[in-house]
Amino acid sequence: MKFIDKDINNSKIKKEEFHLFVKLADSYFNLGNFQKALQYYHKLSEISPFKKDSEFIGDNYSKIGNTYWQLSDFENSLKFHQKALDIFKKKKIKPKIAQTNINIGNVYQSLSNFENALNYFLKALKIFEEIGNKYGIGIINNNLGSVFLSLNKEEKALHYFQKALKIFEEIDYQKGMANSLNNIGAIYYKRKLLPEALKHFQSALAILKKTGSKSGIATALNNIGDVFADSNKISKALSYFTEALKFEKEIGDKYGISLSLRNIGNLKMRQKNWKEANDFLEKSLEIAREIDAVDLMKDCYLALSELYAERENYYQAFLHYKKFSDLKDKIYDIESEKKLSELQIKYETEKKEKEAEIYRLQNIVLVDANKQLKREIRERKKAQEALQMSEKKFRSLFETASEFIFIMDKNLKILEINPATLRHSGYTESEMLGKKIISFLAGDCKKQFHDFIVKPSAKNPNSEIQFIRKDKSLIIMDCSVSTIFDKKGKLQFYYAFLRDITRKKEIEKMKNEFVSQVSHELRSPLASIKGFTSTIIQDKNMDEETRNYFLSIIDNESDRLSRLIENLLDISKIESGYIKMNFEENPVQEIIELALSHIKPLAEEKHIQLMHSFLPKSPIASFDRDKIFQVLTNLLSNAIKFTPENGTVKVGVQESKNEVELTVEDTGIGIPANDLENIFKKFFRVEGPEIQVRGTGLGLAIVKEIIQSHQGKINVESEPGKGTKFHVFLPKKVKHAKKNSDS
Numbered sequence: 128m129k130f131i132d133k134d135i136n137n138s139k140i141k142k143e144e145f146h147l148f149v150k151l152a153d154s155y156f157n158l159g160n161f162q163k164a165l166q167y168y169h170k171l172s173e174i175s176p177f178k179k180d181s182e183f184i185g186d187n188y189s190k191i192g193n194t195y196w197q198l199s200d201f202e203n204s205l206k207f208h209q210k211a212l213d214i215f216k217k218k219k220i221k222p223k224i225a226q227t228n229i230n231i232g233n234v235y236q237s238l239s240n241f242e243n244a245l246n247y248f249l250k251a252l253k254i255f256e257e258i259g260n261k262y263g264i265g266i267i268n269n270n271l272g273s274v275f276l277s278l279n280k281e282e283k284a285l286h287y288f289q290k291a292l293k294i295f296e297e298i299d300y301q302k303g304m305a306n307s308l309n310n311i312g313a314i315y316y317k318r319k320l321l322p323e324a325l326k327h328f329q330s331a332l333a334i335l336k337k338t339g340s341k342s343g344i345a346t347a348l349n350n351i352g353d354v355f356a357d358s359n360k361i362s363k364a365l366s367y368f369t370e371a372l373k374f375e376k377e378i379g380d381k382y383g384i385s386l387s388l389r390n391i392g393n394l395k396m397r398q399k400n401w402k403e404a405n406d407f408l409e410k411s412l413e414i415a416r417e418i419d420a421v422d423l424m425k426d427c428y429l430a431l432s433e434l435y436a437e438r439e440n441y442y443q444a445f446l447h448y449k450k451f452s453d454l455k456d457k458i459y460d461i462e463s464e465k466k467l468s469e470l471q472i473k474y475e476t477e478k479k480e481k482e483a484e485i486y487r488l489q490n491i492v493l494v495d496a497n498k499q500l501k502r503e504i505r506e507r508k509k510a511q512e513a514l515q516m517s518e519k520k521f522r523s524l525f526e527t528a529s530e531f532i533f534i535m536d537k538n539l540k541i542l543e544i545n546p547a548t549l550r551h552s553g554y555t556e557s558e559m560l561g562k563k564i565i566s567f568l569a570g571d572c573k574k575q576f577h578d579f580i581v582k583p584s585a586k587n588p589n590s591e592i593q594f595i596r597k598d599k600s601l602i603i604m605d606c607s608v609s610t611i612f613d614k615k616g617k618l619q620f621y622y623a624f625l626r627d628i629t630r631k632k633e634i635e636k637m638k639n640e641f642v643s644q645v646s647h648e649l650r651s652p653l654a655s656i657k658g659f660t661s662t663i664i665q666d667k668n669m670d671e672e673t674r675n676y677f678l679s680i681i682d683n684e685s686d687r688l689s690r691l692i693e694n695l696l697d698i699s700k701i702e703s704g705y706i707k708m709n710f711e712e713n714p715v716q717e718i719i720e721l722a723l724s725h726i727k728p729l730a731e732e733k734h735i736q737l738m739h740s741f742l743p744k745s746p747i748a749s750f751d752r753d754k755i756f757q758v759l760t761n762l763l764s765n766a767i768k769f770t771p772e773n774g775t776v777k778v779g780v781q782e783s784k785n786e787v788e789l790t791v792e793d794t795g796i797g798i799p800a801n802d803l804e805n806i807f808k809k810f811f812r813v814e815g816p817e818i819q820v821r822g823t824g825l826g827l828a829i830v831k832e833i834i835q836s837h838q839g840k841i842n843v844e845s846e847p848g849k850g851t852k853f854h855v856f857l858p859k860k861v862k863h864a865k866k867n868s869d870s
Contacts, residue, residue, distance in 0.1 A: 156194060160527065165194045182223075185214035189227060196234055197520065204234050225254035225263060232270065237516070239509065241274050248274065265294035265303050272310060285314050305334045305343060312350060316357075325354045345374040345383050352390060361394050368394070385414040385423045393430055396437075404434055417543075425454045531594070531604065531625035537618045539563045539580070551627070553597030564623065569593035569601060580608050580621060594625065603629045652684040708751045708836060710861050715787050716745035718752060719778055722759035729767050730776065738777040746782040749861045754833045761826045762791040762853050769851070770795035786839070789855040797847035806843065807831040837861060 152167035168191045172184065188211035195204035208231045215223040232247035248270050255263035272287035288310040295303035312327030332347035352367035368390040375383035392407030408427050415423035428451035435444035525532055525545050531552070534543040541559050549556060552567075565573040572592040579590040594602045604625040611620040659677040663669065669677075723737055730737050759778075766776045770793045779790040798806060798813055805811045810824040834841045838858050845851040 152190070156190070156197075160524075161194050161197045165191065165198070168194060181214050182218055182220065185211045185218070185220075185223065188214070189223075189230060192230060192234075196230070196237070199237075199516070199520070201234050201238055205231065208234065221254050221258050222260065222263075225251040225258075225260070228254070229267065229270065236270075236274060236277075239277075241278055244274050245271065261294050261298050262300065262303075265291045265298070265300065265307075268294065269303070269307060269310065276310075276314070281314050281317070285311060288314070301334050301338050302340075305331045305338070305340075305347075308334070309347065309350065316350070316354065319357075321354050321358055325351060328354065341374045341378045342380060342383070345371045345378075345380065345387075348374070349383075349387060349390065356390070356394060361397060365391060365394050381414050381418045382420055382423070385411045385418070385420060388414070389423055389426055389430070392427075396430065396434055399437075401434060401438060405431070408434070421454055425451055428454070531623075531627075533564055533621075533623040533625070535564055535621040535623065537621070539565060539577070539621065542620070548625075551596075551602075552594070558597075567595055569595060576606070579606070580623075591628070592625075601629075602627055603632050652688040655684040656681050656688075708754065710749050710751060710837075712747050712749050713752055714745040715748050715789070715857075716741050716780060718750075718755055719759060719780065719789070722756055722763060723778065725756075725760055726763040726767065729764060733767060733770070733772045733774075735767055735770055735772070736775045738775060740777065740779040742780055742782060746780065746787045746859070748787045748857050748859045750837055750857055755837075755857075758830050758833050758855065759789075759791070761830050762855075765826065766791055766793035766795060766851070769793065785859055787857050787859065789857070790852060791855075792850065792852040794850045797849055797851055798843070798845040799847055800845075803843060803845060807841075 148167065148171060152164050152171060155161075155164035155167060168187055172187055172191075188207045192204045192206075192208035192211060195201070195207065208227055212224065212227045212231070215227060228247045228251035232244045232251065235241070235244040235247065248267055252264060252267040252271070255261075255267060268287045268291035272284045272291065275281075275284035275287065288307050292304060292307035292311065295301075295307060308327045308331035312324045312331065315321075315324035315327065328347055328350040332344065332351065335343040335347055348367045348371035352364045352371065355361075355364035355367060368387050372384060372387035372391070375387055388407050388411035392404050392411060395401075395404035395407060398404075408431050412424060412427035412431070414420075415427060428447045432444045432447035432451060435447060528545055529547050531548040532545040533541055533548070535541055540561060540563055544556065544559055548554075548559075552559075554567075559567070565576055568576055569592075576590065576592050588607060590606045592604050592606050594604050596602060605628045606626075607624050609622040609624075610618060611622065613619050659681050663674060663677055719739065719741075723739065727737060763776065763778070770776060774794040776794075777790075777792045779788075779792070781788040781790075802811075802813050806813070807827050807830075809828045811828075812824045831841055834855060834857075838861055840856045841853065843851065843853050
């Protein structure tokens with residue numbers, strides 16, 4: 128992901144890489160990360176290698192339009208869908224013209240502009256009919272039925288749902304058949320034509336059982352249960368609701384579980400089984416509260432109010448009906464207010480208070496509010512639909528986000544957490560809910576976080592905190608907080624969004640350490656060059672022998688500085704992935720012989736014997752000749768440098784099924800045990816009085832990076848005073864080898 132995020136801004140990317148970016152953008156969309164998907168779709172339009180391919184551009188505009196639709200930015204959604212439509216019309220691509228008309232129709236339906244929605248759906252239908260696309264015709268008929276149902280034109284809605292069903296039956300599209308049957312059944316149920324509704328719901332259930340869709344099966348079972356409940360067949364209704372509950376528990380559908388529990392509770396009330404009714408309704412209410420399902424909460428409060436009234440517990444009946452009445456975002460009509468006043472009167476009678484006065488006051492309120500309520504009901508209906516859509520999108524984001532998301536009350540107690548928090552923190556839901564969020568923060572961060580929330584600053588909208596995971600490890604998080612107020616301006620909730628920046632902070636630390644190390648390493652040779660040069664310039668009478676000695680030091684330090692810069696450039700290219708690797712199949716022993724001949728003069732200077740242990744037939748492996756040559760010469764030169772005169776350096780080769788092992792062994796001074804784990808780190812050098820050779824401290828770091836870029840590995844064993852042995856393991860085949868460009 129890091130590689131892709133970095134290269135998305137490269138306008139000269141290859142076509143195969145571009146297709147990878149397209150798949151990544153689509154994946155973000157499918158995962159519900161619409162903001163990220165939108166960023167990629169827009170960028171793809173700018174860097175596309177197919178800019179002359181207008182069809183591709185049209186497809187990308189369609190994706191942008193659909194993403195804006197998911198984000199409820201309907202203006203931009205229509206803008207990009209219209210751009211796509213213009214392209215497809217110019218290219219005369221009928222299937223894509225039809226699909227774009229559907230997309231535009233969906234946007235207008237979301238805006239409750241049903242006239243325009245119908246217009247575009249009918250345009251799409253005409254095209255699908257022209258090209259004989261039955262699947263598309265079926266989908267459009269279902270869409271048309273949905274629009275007419277929203278307009279309360281049930282007869283027309285039924286007509287289109289039935290047409291869709293017939294088409295899906297012809298092409299044997301099971302999912303479409305089940306959806307159409309459920310839609311038709313819902314209309315018959317609404318009309319109280321229960322036998323017809325039952326027949327269609329049962330047909331949908333039979334199809335869904337074949338497809339194995341557990342959520343669809345649960346919905347159909349609940350629909351059938353509703354029909355039997357309305358037919359006063361309580362036992363049958365109970366069996367269907369109970370079976371639906373079983374499927375909903377299997378798939379973890381909390382809304383469905385709460386719905387089925389509510390249905391069963393209502394039937395238990397009709398059987399006057401008050402205790403069981405109370406248990407089922409309380410369980411339903413508990414889950415509804417957990418997922419903030421206001422419609423189910425409202426139904427449960429109403430049912431419990433009626434239950435307590437039947438048992439003559441008017442105080443509890445009043446409390447539950449008050450809660451039901453307070454949920455005004457669902458319904459608020461004259462009957463509910465009237466019933467509230469009646470319950471108040473009964474309760475106040477038991478308390479011997481003035482029932483007549485309360486009744487009169489309640490009716491005065493009702494009369495005064497009647498006209499206003501009628502206007503508000505229409506407005507609330509539209510607001511409810513928008514709220515439901517917003518809640519659905521928030522829930523999708525909440526469930527799929529990779530960040531930690533906390534919903535907290537005004538005392539910072541955790542009310543809800545998203546799956547990513549549980550997944551990455553190691554805690555269970557029960558271990559976090561009800562606890563204050565600061566109990567999961569490191570000591571110094573508790574007050575900082577509290578002050579950040581209580582005293583927010585416009586200059587610092589984010590705060591950096593340390594979160595304690597269950598295994599006691601710390602994660603560095605970037606935190607932002609939103610506050611939710613009610614209509615009166617009273618604080619209700621906090622939403623905290625925490626993003627893991629631990630890796631980012633580690634990289635910043637490594638960068639700072641690297642800059643510090645590089646500065647130190649460059650300063651040393653530069654200081655020597657500067658010092659000796661100044662001495663030569665200032666001392667006009669310096670004898671020639673001293674001058675030549677100083678010049679030789681300057682020459683050596685210049686070489687050292689040059690090697691250091693070359694090594695820095697090499698390791699920087701390798702680590703960033705911008706160094707060319709030419710993977711080819713080569714005989715391994717051939718490259719070893721080349722490295723031995725190259726290093727031979729250095730060995731002869733110290734009278735060191737070079738030896739090798741080869742196999743009868745050289746193994747073949749896939750590697751970059753130049754880079755592996757660099758690895759071997761580095762290991763061999765190190766072995767010679769740290770081996771006393773008249774010592775031995777030996778190279779060996781072993782072969783297994785999938786890899787080749789190279790060994791470089793010397794009889795040198797060895798490496799202390801406590802230094803072994805550090806020798807591959809940048810700028811690390813073994814220190815000691817016996818060390819006579821000064822290097823850059825980058826050679827072995829470069830060796831390790833090259834081996835890892837070959838998907839291989841390197842390790843070392845050593846004993847001070849006896850020698851060192853390096854083991855290099857190269858795979859015979861490099862998987863998915865990529866050729867990167869030089870920077």
